[in-house]
Amino acid sequence: MPAIVTPPDIERRPRRNEENDGGHGRRPPNGRDQKRTGGGGDNDNWNDRPERQRRPGQRLSTYRLGLFFALGAVFMFFIGIVSVFFVSQTTGRIDAYNRYINAWLPTTIPPILWLNTAVLLLSSVTVEMARRHMFHEIDAMEEWFGLGKPTSRRALPWLAATLALGSLFLAGQMLAWHQLAVEGISFRLAGTSGHSFYIITYAHAFHLFAGVGGLIAAVIGLFAFRRVENRQIMVDCAAWYWHSMGALWLGLFAILAFCQ
Amino acid sequence: MPRYPSDVLGSPPYALLLALWPLPGDASAHGPALDAHLLLNLWIALGLLALAHALLLGGLLVRGRRAVGQDEEAHAARRLWRAQYLPLAGLTLLFGFLTLRAERLWAGARYTGADLTAMQVEVTGVQFAWYFRYPGDDGLFGRTDPGLVAAGEGNPLGLDANDVHAADDIVSSELVLPAGREVDLRLRAQDVIHGFSVPEMRLKQNAVPGQTIHIHFTPTAPGNYAILCTQVCGLGHYRMSAGLRVVTPEEFAAWLARHGKAARR
């Protein structure tokens, strides 16, 4: 007599030899376990569920993975631009008088960039707060039970704060460009160093603007999506993208400030 | 009809190996070694091509006598060695040998600059012609300025008339060189990237605007050779050819003297 009485229909399901569970089945898999046998479920009946709902967090990790590769592409893009920055810095030419000329005039970064950097770092903090609120277990469970949307309620102000800080950063960048232009280093009049500065900061600002778009989409999603999982995915991806843009900015800022 | 320096490539087997490949005649000092290496590569490639196809087609045509699908571990390992690792090891050695030989030739041609006694000639590519400049009696190239370029007025390179060294520079649209003397070419381009190529000297190097690139070689046999542009530079790319005329040193001296007088006029 087996230790656990199982209903007849479960016993009819084909049991595969690879399971070493002694016949009692296993704990439901949690999303963190690395499955040796592929991206799907394992044991139990998780495989019977429609695709993309096999494991808790499967959709989230899929979106995170997609975001990771997209960020990889963005990273390579900036590597391309920054490499031009370094090569232009060290490229000289021999002029007609046989003199070596390197026309790189380092661009002093406008001091407001330090403030902008601080603002962006702060915005990373706020967006992380928002992200953590979305995943707060008790709130998520309350949503699952249908008790309102506490996650959204708690995350929304932080998202709004991030939006505000992000917009402040972009405004600060525009101010920095304006300050440079006033000094006579507008894009049109700049030398190679100035051009590189502008291209790098424009490209970053463009990507951050896309991040602002993502944040706005996440905010809209907080109201539009009913399922907490979808809202979590929106905020999570927006937040990770935001962090990456912040980290990227730190790197770019360090290069612009100290490597000229 | 290809012309070969007979003292270098006279041996019949070499001539036979060479005759199957349509390489144009070769008239530079480093050419024969390059040709020999190229031929070695070509014949090895042809041989490997034949071998690989023989194996492929042979394997398809011959019927297997035993079940080769299900193998035990040891047999599989042995087959892996025979069919993969050993041939790969052989290919590694072969390619390693070819690479080493090639790198030696490359190093000989490019790692060090020309001999200090080499003749200096500046080559400038513009859309769509080659100009060649000799430094003249003072041995120094005069100053050029792109702002002074006026091809219609006979100053295609923008020579600065105020520069004392520019007065004796000889600008020609054909490259004339004495046989047997090493020459150091300074490649420049005025507008876009051009490819300076002399197939019969086994010479090729892009001329990049903003850079002066040096290559050196020694022409050996007198004759008329083609200079072609080998980097697409615009609609006249196919017409951007010039002549390389290799002459005896006496003829060259005479040519220089003639043109020198013209330049000074």
Place this chain on the structure above:
Amino acid sequence: MNPQPQAPLTTANSPLTTVLTDHRTIGRQYLALSLIAVAIGTLLSLAMRIHLVWPDVAIFRQILPEDYLALVTLHGTLMVFFVLTTAPQAGFGNLILPAQIGARGMAFPVLNAASFWITALALLTLLSSILVPAGAAISGWTAYPPLSAVAGAGPGQALGMDLWLASIGLFAIGAMGSAINTLSTVIRMRCEGMTWERLPLTVWGWFTAALLSILAFSVLLAALLLLFCDRHAGTSFFVPAGDLVSGALHTGGNGSPLLWLHLFWFFGHPEVYIAILPGMGLTSMLLANFSRRRVFAYKLMIATTLLIGFLGILVWGHHMFVAGLNPFAGSAFSVSTMAIALPAAAKVLSWIATTWRSRPEYKTPMLFALGFVSLFITGGLTGPILAQPILDEYLHNTFFVVAHFHLIMAMAGVFSLFAATYYWFPQITQACTRPGRLMSERLGRMHFWGTLVGAYATFLPMHLTGLAGEPRHYAQLTGIPNAAAARLLAGTIALNKHITYAAIFLAMAQIPFLVNLARSCFRGAIAGPNPWRSTTLEWRPGPDADAIGDSAASAQAGAASDEAAVVVVHRAPCDYDEVENSFRPQWCADANP
């Protein structure tokens, strides 16, 4: 039977959205786009070949030198980007990849659809550059500055070049979106039992190509952005100070054209591996399928796929040996390039060993797979020659290089596309209401032999004209002002005539394929669930989103409802037994149906 809960009908899953984001539809759309691109590209190449040997023949009008260069540019761009990067990766990948890993779709369907429409827009933009008054760009698919950076450097370099830039920029974005999708799908959406070692080699090919796409296309996008700024924003990243083009002196900053070469070829070399890796994976699987054998050294094949991908990032300088690089760099790149010959040779050895003494069935896909092997060997063997800088000094930008990359990329790559089309035709044609069909074997054999003979007849002589010194991108071989140059080029005209005849023959040999394609869509033999007796998952019969109305399949499905509804993989692919003439597909729990 567990009934699927009916999802509420929102815009997200309305029938139109479902069709637009269905991966198989998108795959077919990509294939149709590539078919259009290859047809146009082939016609352009015929125009080039005809003009080269008969310069006075008018095709719509006289072909001027700038027209010829525009033909060259468009031909290269269309073929490399819109055929060889799109069809194997996005076309067949979208169609087959989810099925081969047991997933129901790609990871991000909306991104998938968006990538396709961006790519379609890119093609339209490129083709629109033909209609520009000054003509299309003439700087080749490699777009070296300053020719590509200065509008006055040639006809077509103003608006034509801008449109080219826009087109390739859009394409890069589309390609990256597609690659993100592929990678996420392969990593996250494999079914149960589909471990990394059990992935079919086609999936490994798509996976590696997608990794390369992520790395390479972004750098291309950076380069395009900088070139755009040079052209329109007054920067000087690629144009040196004092550059004098058509009387206009560049007085801005100092840039280096060599920088573009580095950025472009850092993209350009992985690009050609993106083009060929899926084909190599497919060839392995096809040879195994029709020889009824396992792939020889399967794990080694996985390793070589990844190794070729990785090494492909390290070799870009071999396009720049004579471009003005430091000669030491040339030596370094030469070594890394020769190194790639080894995993490639390992693959060739595996292909030969897989079919060794196997007496395969010579169905059309098998013929094209064998053709791929042959062309890969032929084209590949000239690679090590070009990888040695001292030899490249003679052969760079001659027709020897043209022969090399056409044989290995254009012909071998295209052979893998043909093989894929014939092999997966049932998958292409299968829909909810229509069964999958097979293409005609007779026409397929005609197509194969014509194309194989035409390919060799066209491209083998190019080695000889290249050795004789014929350079690339020459609009004519006659009318050359310099006598010595004229003589040298005139010597190649006879061979060039043969090449042109062969090229015309090669183009004609595609007619059976087109006829076959059109006819078989409606009148082809109906394919059973697994017509090639394959082991990979895309041939698994059973109720699917696109299930066939095939009684046999649904009966089988009904009988094993649990198994059919849920995909589980039990073994590696290619479990063929040629002695007993049986096979064990990946999805069967026990021995063969």
